[in-house]
Amino acid sequence: MSKGIILSGMRPTGRLHIGHLSVLENWAKMQDEYKCYFMVADLHSLTTKFDDTVNLHEDTRQMVLDWLGAGIDPVKSAVFVQSSVKEHAELHLYLSMNIPISWLERCPTYKDQVAQFGKQGKDITTYGFLGYPVLMASDILLYLSDTVPVGEDQLPHLEMTREIARRFNFLYKTDLFPEPKALLGRFPLVPGVDGRKMSKSYGNDIAISSTSEEVKKRTNAMITDPGRVRREDVGNPEVCIVHKYQEIYNNQMLESVQKACRSASRGCVDCKKEVYQVMEDMLEPIRKRKAEYQNSTYNNLKEYLQKLNNLEEPSKNRQDGSLDESLVTEKFDIFWRNSGRKDKEVLKKLGQSVIDDYKAGLITLNDVQSLLDAKFDYVNLIMIKGKERAGKVASETIKNARAAMNLRF
Ligand code: SF4
Incomplete structure (x- = not known):
């Protein structure tokens, strides 16, 4: 029985260093006790790096690989990219409507960060950066998280999330959002090999x-x-x-x-x-x-999909072998029209195995689509399935938030 729901994330900074390992080890442990959502916080990175997005995609991929290597299990936990679940932006907008600017200006890190970036000649006094704590609250509340793993320095942010949840519930006479509590962790500060901050x-x-x-x-x-x-x-x-x-x-x-x-x-x-x-x-x-996840064989992709299906809806996936092969070939046709030479080669090689497995009830039609969307790449597939899993919960929360606010059309 799960102790609660956890949402945690990191900005996509590319390859992580050993200083991040204590946080990841903590995440890996929590997976067995909590329902976990681990998010690549790419929208957060835009609050300060809005002018530097060239490496965002590759940085995301490398960071996720490090997460997986450190023991994050994409079957136990939903691993996804924040911007791929549009409801983060939607809830951020709704919450922004009723959060006083004074709350945001008194956030202890706001002035510090503005000053620090200012010293490097960068002005981050944007609308988006000021609203950063609202985005963070949206991330947490979207999954109705009741527990947030934090270091002591992040407690003021969490307190603001609690205030934001309270305010929404009070204004719209609902109990939709729980006030999440802190799960305090101690994470040793590992110095760089020259004694400065590791970077x-x-x-x-x-x-x-x-x-x-x-x-x-x-x-x-x-x-x-x-x-x-x-x-x-x-x-x-x-x-x-x-x-x-x-x-x-x-x-x-x-x-x-x-x-x-x-x-x-x-x-x-x-x-x-x-x-x-x-x-x-x-x-x-x-x-x-990491090497296991980097090595995308059809077998490991299939195994991952099967584990997910068994976890989520075990009874629904018992197919009887009489499924309509033309549904799969239709999907193949669309993929073929939109893909380059390399992707076509993969499909030529794997197409028959996919059809056979579909007919044998080993994978579903949705799995076939996911495999094609992921271009048979393991990390892509994990992000697609993570987005699906997170998106289901997020859309339900948004539906309820809209109803509470009387946004009914
Ligand atoms: S100074 Fe040399 S011997 Fe002493 S703790 Fe450091 S590495 Fe070890």
Whole structure:
């Protein structure tokens, strides 16, 4: 029995780094306890990066692959792109109508962010950025989420979502929206290998998708105690970045490592070797899982669809083998007319298997359409099915919100 409903998301920033892993591990755990919706928050990224969308598609794809590698299961959870479920924008509009501007202006991060971007010469004092907390509330309330995993710094945002839900319910005399509660998590701040904030743009990150060689390079580049020039000098772990990593990822031996460092009976190479090994143990299973999703075979796509069908409507999918093949060929014809050479080749190769599986009742007509829409690509298929699953709930909420507001035509 699920403990509740969770919506959580990340802006599409492309390949994630190990600093994101604690959040993802938390998501992966929650999947077994909650009904989860994990969203690529592309509309949120437009609030500040409205002038820089060239990589949005590829960044989305890479980030989703990292999620999957880190253990997000697209059968247990709906994984989708925010802008593909239009109801996010619709609810945002409805809620915007009754939220006082003063609520938004007093949001603690608003002025900070405007100032920070201002220093970089960018003006983000837009209508959209001011309304960012309303969009966030729309995301959460659309799925009637009652629980939101947050860090302590995000509590004011969640409080605003609660106020927005209260205001809507009060104004329209409804109890449609629950006031979501916080599920507080502690996420260690992992520094970059040079001690600054970890960031791809600083070139000091360890990407989740790093190869062993790249991890080794980054670990070797980690800054140790700058005062320890020779092996026989005593060290100070407090100022050592390698040690910070030991604290976060390898803390069973911490005391003895500190002692040995302070007495110069251990060299920095030993620490770096250990940190490298811990990173490898952590990243290797992620690489393997990612490879499974990157490798789109028809069998793994079919298996995914079957699992989803069994989860959602087990009885509806018992087909009897007498289905109309012409329905599938009609879909193939449309696909054929609209696709390029590469897609046609895939269809030529897989078409008969799809028809056979459809006739045998192993996949539904809707599955055939999804496979074609996804162009037989696993990540595309996950996003299409995620959109369907999220969209069903979202459209029901919008229907009820419209009814509450008397928007009935
Ligand atoms: S021995 Fe280890 S803890 Fe001490 S300075 Fe070197 S890397 Fe850091």
